[in-house]
Amino acid sequence: xxLTGPQRRxxxxxxxxxxxxxxxxxxxxxxxxxxxxxxxxxxxTAYSVWVAxxxxxxxxxxQRAQDISTAYQEARQSIVHxxxxxxxxxxxxxxxTRSELAAExxxxxxxxxxxxxxxxxxxxxxxxxLTGLHADYVSTxxxxxxxxxxxxSDAVERIDLQTERALIQMETALxxxxxxxxxxxxxxxxxxxxxxxxxxxxxxxxxxxxxxxLLVLRVAxxxxxxxxxxxxxxxxxxxxxxxxxxRSLVQNAADIILILDEAGRVRYQSxxxxxxxxxxxxxxxxxxxxxxxxxxxxxxxxxxxxxxRAAPGTDVRSELGILFADGAFRRCETIVRNLLGEPGVDGIxxxxxxxxxxxxxxxxxxxxxxxxxxxxxxxxxLFEDRLELALQRAERHERRAGLLFIDLDNFKHxxxxxxxxxxxxALIAVARRIEGALRGxxxxxxxxxxxxxxxxxxxxxxxxxxxxxxxxxxxLRLPLLVGERELVxxxxxxxxxxxxxxxxxxxxxxxDLAMYRAKKLGKAQAQLFDPSMEAxxxxxxxxxGDLRQALELGEFVAHYQPIVRLAxxxxxxxxxxxxxxxxxxxxxxxxxxxxxxEELQLIVPMGQFVLERAIADLTSWHDLAGSTSPLRLSVxxxxxxxEHPGLVDDIERxxxxxxxxxxxxxxEITESTLMDGSEAARGKLQGLAALGIRIAVDDFxxxxxxxxxxxxxxxxALKIDRSFITxxxxxxxxxxIVKNILALGQDLGMQVxxxxxxxxxxRAALIDLGCELAQGYLFARPVSAAETRxxxxxxxxxxxxxxxxxxxxxxxxxxxxxxxxxxxxxxAPPHQLxxxxxxxxxxx
Numbered sequence: 144x145x146l147t148g149p150q151r152r153x154x155x156x157x158x159x160x161x162x163x164x165x166x167x168x169x170x171x172x173x174x175x176x177x178x179x180x181x182x183x184x185x186x187x188t189a190y191s192v193w194v195a196x197x198x199x200x201x202x203x204x205x206q207r208a209q210d211i212s213t214a215y216q217e218a219r220q221s222i223v224h225x226x227x228x229x230x231x232x233x234x235x236x237x238x239x240t241r242s243e244l245a246a247e248x249x250x251x252x253x254x255x256x257x258x259x260x261x262x263x264x265x266x267x268x269x270x271x272x273l274t275g276l277h278a279d280y281v282s283t284x285x286x287x288x289x290x291x292x293x294x295x296s297d298a299v300e301r302i303d304l305q306t307e308r309a310l311i312q313m314e315t316a317l318x319x320x321x322x323x324x325x326x327x328x329x330x331x332x333x334x335x336x337x338x339x340x341x342x343x344x345x346x347x348x349x350x351x352x353x354x355x356x357l358l359v360l361r362v363a364x365x366x367x368x369x370x371x372x373x374x375x376x377x378x379x380x381x382x383x384x385x386x387x388x389x390r391s392l393v394q395n396a397a398d399i400i401l402i403l404d405e406a407g408r409v410r411y412q413s414x415x416x417x418x419x420x421x422x423x424x425x426x427x428x429x430x431x432x433x434x435x436x437x438x439x440x441x442x443x444x445x446x447x448x449x450x451x452r453a454a455p456g457t458d459v460r461s462e463l464g465i466l467f468a469d470g471a472f473r474r475c476e477t478i479v480r481n482l483l484g485e486p487g488v489d490g491i492x493x494x495x496x497x498x499x500x501x502x503x504x505x506x507x508x509x510x511x512x513x514x515x516x517x518x519x520x521x522x523x524x525l526f527e528d529r530l531e532l533a534l535q536r537a538e539r540h541e542r543r544a545g546l547l548f549i550d551l552d553n554f555k556h557x558x559x560x561x562x563x564x565x566x567x568x569a570l571i572a573v574a575r576r577i578e579g580a581l582r583g584x585x586x587x588x589x590x591x592x593x594x595x596x597x598x599x600x601x602x603x604x605x606x607x608x609x610x611x612x613x614x615x616x617x618x619l620r621l622p623l624l625v626g627e628r629e630l631v632x633x634x635x636x637x638x639x640x641x642x643x644x645x646x647x648x649x650x651x652x653x654x655d656l657a658m659y660r661a662k663k664l665g666k667a668q669a670q671l672f673d674p675s676m677e678a679x680x681x682x683x684x685x686x687x688g689d690l691r692q693a694l695e696l697g698e699f700v701a702h703y704q705p706i707v708r709l710a711x712x713x714x715x716x717x718x719x720x721x722x723x724x725x726x727x728x729x730x731x732x733x734x735x736x737x738x739x740x741e742e743l744q745l746i747v748p749m750g751q752f753v754l755e756r757a758i759a760d761l762t763s764w765h766d767l768a769g770s771t772s773p774l775r776l777s778v779x780x781x782x783x784x785x786e787h788p789g790l791v792d793d794i795e796r797x798x799x800x801x802x803x804x805x806x807x808x809x810x811e812i813t814e815s816t817l818m819d820g821s822e823a824a825r826g827k828l829q830g831l832a833a834l835g836i837r838i839a840v841d842d843f844x845x846x847x848x849x850x851x852x853x854x855x856x857x858x859x860a861l862k863i864d865r866s867f868i869t870x871x872x873x874x875x876x877x878x879x880i881v882k883n884i885l886a887l888g889q890d891l892g893m894q895v896x897x898x899x900x901x902x903x904x905x906r907a908a909l910i911d912l913g914c915e916l917a918q919g920y921l922f923a924r925p926v927s928a929a930e931t932r933x934x935x936x937x938x939x940x941x942x943x944x945x946x947x948x949x950x951x952x953x954x955x956x957x958x959x960x961x962x963x964x965x966x967x968x969x970x971a972p973p974h975q976l977x978x979x980x981x982x983x984x985x986x987x
Contacts, residue, residue, distance in 0.1 A: 207261065210257065211257065211258060211261050211263075211266060211324060212321070212324055213257075214254045214255075214257035214258045215254075215258070215317055215320060215321050215324065216377065217250065217253075217254040217257075218251055218254035218255065218258070218273065218317055219314065219317050219318075221247050221250045221251035221254060222251065222277075222280075222310060222313050222314060222317075224247050225244060225247045225248065225251070225280075225284070226306075226310055228240055228243050228244040228247060229244065229284055229287065229288070229306070232244065232288060232291070233287075233291055233299075236291070236292070241288070244284070248277075248281055251277055252277075255270055255273055255274055255277070258270040258273070259271075263327075266320075269316060269317075269320045272316055273313060273316060273317070276309055276312050276313045276316070277309075277313060279305075279309050280306060280309035280310060280313065283302050283305040283306045283309060284306055286298075286302050287299060287302040287303060287306055290302060300496070304458070304478070304494075397415070397419075397496075398413075398419075398494050398495060398496045399412065399413065399415075399416040399419050399420055399475075399494070399495040399496075399497075400412065400413035400416065400492065400493070400494055400495075401413075401416070401427075401432075401492070401493040401494075401495070402488065402490040402491070402492055402493075403432060403448075403479075403490055403491040403492075403493055404490055404491070405452070405483060405490075405491070406431070407431045407432045407433060407448050407491070408429055408430065408431050409427050409428060409429065409430050409431070409432070410428065410429070410490065411490070412424060412427055419497065420465070420467045420468060420473075420495075420497075421467055421468025421469055422467075422468045426468065432444060432448065432493065433445065433448075435465055435466045436463050436464065436465060436466070437463065437464030437465075437466070437472050439464075440463050440464055443461055443463060444461075444463055446461075447459055447460075447461045447463070447477065447479055448479065448491070450479075451479040451480065451481040451491055452481055452491075454481065455481040455482070455483065455484055456480065456481065456482070457480065457481070458478050458479070458480050459478070459479050459480070460476070460477065460478050461477050462474060462475070462476050462477065462498070463475055463477050465477075465495060473497050473499045474497070474498050474499045474502050475495040475496060475497055475498065475499075476495070476496045476498050477493065477494070477495055477496075478493070478494045479491055479492065479493045479494075480492045512524065513525035515588070515589040517567055517570060517571065517589070518570060518571050518574035518589050519574070520574050520578075520587050520588050520589045520595070521586060521587070521588040521589075522588060522589065522590075523588065523590050523591070525588065526586070526588035526590070526596060526598070527647040527648075527651075529586055529588075529598055530544075530546070530598060530647035530650055530651070531646075531647050533598055533600050533641070534641055534645050534646070534647070534650065536600070536601075537601070537641050538643060538644075540601075542601050542602075542603075543601075543602050543603075543604075543640050543641050544598065544599065544600055544601065544602065544640070544641040544650075545598075545599030545600075545602040545607060545608030545611060545638065545639070545640055545641075546596065546597070546598060546599065546608075546638070546639045546640075546641070546650055546651065546653075546654045547596060547597040547599065547608070547611060547612050547615060547636055547637070547638055547654065547669075548594070548596055548636065548637040548638075548639070548651070548654035548655050548657065548658040549577070549594070549595040549596065549597065549615065549634050549635075549636050549658070550593060550594050550595075550634060550635050550636075550658050550662065551573065551593035551619075551632055551633075551634050552632070552633045552634060552635055552662075552666040552667055553666075554566070554569075554592075554593040554632070557569055557630065561625075561628070565625055565626060565628070568625045568626065569623065569625045569630060569632070570589070570593065572623050572624075572625060573593075573595070573619065573623070573632065574587070574589060574595070576615075576618045576619055576621075576623070577595055577597065577615055577618070577619075579618060580611075580614040580615045580617070580618040581597065581611075581614075581615075582599075582611075584600045584601065585597060585598060585599050585600060585611070586598045586600075596651070596654070597611065597615060599611045602640065605638075605640060605671055608638050608639075608640055608671075609638060609669065609671065612636045612638050612669040613669070615634070615636065616633075616634060616636060616667075616668075616669060619632055619633065619634050620632075620633060633666060633667035634667070635658055635661035635662045635666050635667065635668065635669075635670075636658060636661060636668070636669035636670070637653075637654040637655060637656065637657030637658030637659070637660065637661060637669075637670060637672065638654065638657055638669055638670065638671045638672060639653035639654035639657055639671075639672040640672075652677075653672045653676075653677070654672065656672060656676040656677060656680055657670045657671060657672040657673075657676065658670070660673075660676055683739070686735075686736065686739060687739065687743060689725065690723075690736055690739060690740060690743065690745065691743065691745070693723055693725075694745070694748060694749060694752060698723055698724050698725065698726070699721060699722070699723055699724075699749065699752060699753075700721075700722050700723075700724055700927065700928075701719045701720070701721060701722070701753060701756050701757060701760065701927075701928060702719065702720045702721075702722050702925040702926055702927055702928075703717040703718065703719050703720070703760075703925060703926060703927075703928065703931045704717060704718045704719075704720060704918060704923055704924065704925040704926075705717050705718075705918065705922060705923045706718060706896065706916060706917070706918040707916070707917060707918065707922045707923075708915060708916060709906060709909055709910050709914060709915060709916065709917050710910065710915070712922060715916065716774055716775055716776075716777075717774070717776075717931065718777075718918055718925075719753065719756075719757045719760075720733070720925045721733055721737075721749070721753055723736055741781065741783055744783075746781055746783050746784060747783065747784050747787050750778075750780065750781065750784040751793055751797070753778070754778050754793075754794065754797050755797045755800075755801075757776055757778065758776060758797055758798065758801040758803050758808070759801055760928050760931075761774055761776045761803065761807070762801050762802060762803055763932075764931070764932060764935050767932065767935035767936050773804070773807055774807065775807045775808070775809060775837075776803075776807060776808050776809065777808075777809035777810070777811055777837075777839060777860075778808065778809070778810050778811065779810075779811035779812075779841050780810055780811065780812055780816075781813075782813065782815060782816055785812060785816050785824070785827065790827060791827055791830040791831060791834075794808075794810070794831065794834075794836070795834055798834070798836075804835070805834045805835035805836050806835040806836075806837070808836045808837070809836070809837040809838070809839050809859070809860060810831060810836055810837070810838055810839070811838075811839045811840070811841040811862065812828075812838065812839075812840060812841065813840075813841055813842065814840060814842070814843065814845070817840060817852050817853075817856065817858070818852070825856065828856055828857055829857060831857075832857035837859040837860065838856070838857055838858050838859055838860075839858070839859060839860035839861065839862060840853070840858055840860070840861050840862065841862050842862065842864040843861040843862055843863060843864060843884060844863060844864050844867055844880060844884055845864045845866065853891060853893075854891070858891075858893065859893060859894065860888075860893050860894040860895070860896065861884060861887070861888050861893050861894075861895050861896075862895075862896045862897075862898055863881060863884055863895065863896070863897045863898060863914075864898065864899075865898045865899025865919075867880050867881050867884075868881070868897055868898065868899045868900055868905055868909075868919075869899065869901075869905075871904075871905050871908045871909070872902070872904035872905055872907075872908050878908065878912070881897070881909070881912055881914070882912050885912055885913055885914055889913075894916070895914060895915075895916070896916040896917065896918070897909050897914050897916070897917040897918075897919075898917070898918055898919065899918075899919050900917045900918065900919030900920075900921050900922070901919050901920045901921050902921060903921065905919075905921070906921060
């Protein structure tokens with residue numbers, strides 16, 4: 144039946160819920176039955192007995208029919224109540240609602256038991272059918288509640304359609320069975336009435352008993368007739384209520400519901416559809432589904448309808464682009480079901496749900512999960528996935544993959560100077576530069592901060608990977624326009640090639656180590672991974688852990704080297720050198736752990752330890768020196784220690800605790816610290832000088848000191864760097880530099896000490912130039928505090944003087960390692976300590 148005009152709105156739902164009117168005028172006994180009394184008494188008696196027997200059997204049948212009708216009613220009410228409880232739970236989840244739902248499931252099972260107890264084949268078939276349908280309904284309802292509890296809205300909507308279909312099928316089966324049951328009871332009552340009528344015609348005239356029997360039968364017939372009519376009326380009311388409820392569901396559905404004819408033309412849309420996609424009934428009526436589908440998905444739409452036609456009663460799904468009335472294509476989840484054979488529907492039901500915003504959100508979430516939000520490059524998660532795939536391809540094809548680990552040099556300065564907004568724009572520009580240097584098969588990622596990676600897929604050898612790195616660094620060296628500023632950036636690049644059985648983590652680790660090697664070698668370059676880098680990294684990690692515990696475990700010790708007067712080699716003080724007595728590696732020299740200590744921010748507590756230890760030792764040696772001049776202690780401060788806010792207070796406290804005269808302490812600073820020139824640096828130096836502590840410039844001549852700062856800052860002494868002393872005897876330029884430093888010190892009233900004197904020739908040259916103080920292996924080797932105490936107690940410098948022999952004019956101490964040229968044997972700042980004689984009153 145094709146719906147047109149007003150009829151289209153009148154048929155929104157399948158007719159399984161339509162209600163038929165009850166039959167009119169059930170059979171009744173006629174008044175003429177009294178003529179039956181004319182029969183012979185004996186025949187009447189026998190006939191009456193037979194009639195009573197037949198009436199009793201039919202009465203029982205009617206009673207059983209009534210019981211089954213009651214079971215039908217209870218089953219229908221249980222289904223309706225189950226659905227109501229399911230909706231109530233979705234609106235307001237509670238344990239009580241779930242308990243009621245379980246009770247209703249039990250009630251429905253009892254009703255099914257009553258139906259199955261009937262001997263009628265139709266009741267047995269109905270009971271079996273309802274048992275299966277209800278099991279499906281209970282299963283899908285359980286899934287629906289579970290999906291609702293875990294917040295899976297997509298599953299809830301999908302399963303809700305299944306539960307609704309199961310509900311419709313059960314109600315349809317019960318309604319059809321009820322109508323059939325009414326007809327069957329009507330036939331039974333007709334037969335009973337016929338029997339009673341015959342008895343009435345025979346017996347009323349002769350035998351009062353026959354009259355009473357007929358009367359009883361007539362009353363019973365009236366009673367059962369009323370019950371059946373009342374039950375049938377209730378069934379009709381319930382069915383009409385259900386039809387109204389399902390009609391409302393369709394009319395207010397949040398999905399677009401269409402009914403198509405066999406050719407796929409629209410002949411009905413749900414009342415709420417116009418508000419969802421903008422088409423009025425007249426606009427959409429007669430149009431095919433294919434006509435409103437994205438042309439690129441026309442074939443998919445044809446297959447969807449074809450699948451529905453081939454499988455009646457089965458849901459066929461697809462996701463299609465549907466043309467809405469505003470001209471925009473929207474992604475719609477489309478479900479079609481072939482109900483061409485269903486009376487009252489006679490069409491293909493299509494349900495369209497707009498999922499455009501949902502898909503857009505899913506795409507955005509996917510992008511956020513796998514893309515760097517600033518540059519749009521792959522993030523670490525996506526890049527590691529690509530690495531995994533690249534490693535698998537490389538191993539499968541016996542090729543190799545290359546990996547570049549890129550770190551921008553000094554990028555922190557850009558953020559500090561220009562701000563993070565400009566820094567972000569620079570990172571975006573860098574990302575575009577890196578992408579521009581790649582081949583089509585390569586991919587880039589930003590791991591975070593100013594770190595980038597590049598996967599160079601399918602490289603033949605190291606040269607291919609190095610060529611890719613060269614392209615990237617070349618692009619990055621070009622001037623970069625950020626806003627109105629032109630920036631020039633450089634990058635340190637680590638290069639690694641894949642190995643058999645590699646993992647993304649190990650692959651990245653090797654490239655990272657190579658990048659740090661490039662940083663260490665001066666930045667702005669690329670370095671290829673070398674296996675020795677991993678060994679060094681493991682050694683560094685082990686040393687980090689040991690170094691963090693060394694201070695607490697008391698593994699640091701101070702060794703002392705004397706400072707002498709050049710004229711007679713007599714002692715005038717000491718320089719203390721920090722050593723680390725490692726429990727496994729033995730004595731570790733400063734050059735191996737001081738740089739690491741600075742990186743780990745351990746240099747300040749280590750410097751404080753050296754200061755306190757040396758002051759304590761100096762105080763304990765005072766009475767052993769055998770000199771009329773008190774010993775002076777010089778402590779070298781690193782830049783990090785000098786920046787420590789509590790420096791002046793810490794030093795003052797150490798001096799007071801030890802009871803040391805502050806004038807006996809000299810603090811050495813580097814030339815770079817002197818060049819800082821900030822008010823904070825000036826304030827600290829003036830604060831130290833106010834305590835009576837002297838200030839010296841260490842390694843003088845190797846930096847870029849300003850002579851004006853030597854005059855304006857409270858500087859009292861200079862120490863000539865050992866690099867000038869090493870070549871002093873044979874290098875006129877070195878001799879000229881030393882001579883000028885000595886003259887500068889004399890003119891400014893500063894004491895000058897030469898470091899690293901190792902030969903008699905160097906000593907003689909220094910004496911000729913007018914230098915008074917020096918230290919080095921020529922005079923004594925560094926020893927422990929205990930050995931220094933013994934030497935002082937003996938009162939002779941020879942206690943620490945090394946046994947020596949001449950070799951090419953150079954004196955080498957036996958039993959010790961002479962320092963390598965250009966490298967100080969003494970500890971780097973801030974742990975260098977010197978002892979210098981206390982100045983006279985005139986000098987102070």
